[in-house]
Amino acid sequence: GAGVSQSPRYKVAKRGQDVALRCDPISGHVSLFWYQQALGQGPEFLTYFQNEAQLDKSGLPSDRFFAERPEGSVSTLKIQRTQQEDSAVYLCASSPGTALHEQYFGPGTRLTVT
C-alpha cells in the first residue's frame, strides 16, 4: 500500500514569508508525528497527534510554528514569518496506534529560507 507522502518535496521561501507543509499519513494510522532535521543532525521531535487531537507540541521551536490535523488524517505544519534558522528537512511519520508499533516516515520536505 501507499506509504507516508509529503508535499512539497522542496520549498524555497524568502525570510518573512509563511509556508505550509503537508503530510498524508498511511491510511488508518492513528498517530502522526512531525520532526525537524537540521543538516548533519538526527531528527528532532516537534509535535504529536492522536487522531485529530494534538497531544504534544512541546518540540515546536516558537509560536511561529503551528500544526493541525483537523479530520484525523492529513496534517499541515505551518511556519509563519520564516527565518533562516528554520531551514531544515521536515519529516512526517505515522504509526498504527500504540507505542509498540514502529513509525513510518515520509520523504520529507526540504525548506530553504533565503
Add this chain to the structure above:
Amino acid sequence: KQEVTQIPAALSVPEGENLVLNCSFTDSAIYNLQWFRQDPGKGLTSLLLIQSSQREQTSGRLNASLDKSSGRSTLYIAASQPGDSATYLCAVRIITQGGSEKLVFGKGTKLTVNP
C-alpha cells in the same frame, strides 16, 4: 532528559567486512528502539524495531541487539556491500509524563562501503 549517542560518527570499510554500529542512551525507561537507514536527500527507512522486552532482532544480514539496563544497542551488518552505504540512525521511543510519545534520535553513523 533522554540523550542518544551514536559511535562512530563515520565509518569507511572495504566491501565484504562485517561491522558493528553502536548506540547508547541515557535513560533506560524506553518503550522500544528502532534502527533506521537514511540515504542522502531521502527520508528514513525503518530497518529493525526491538521492543524493550526483547534482546535482539534479525532481518537478513542485519542483527540488532538491545541491552536496556546498560543503555546500549548495536547494529551488526554482515558481509557489507556498497549498497549499504548510508547514514544509520538509532532512535528510542519514550512515553512522556504527559502521556505523549516520541522518538529521540542519535546523530547517526555515516557508513561508506568501498568496492
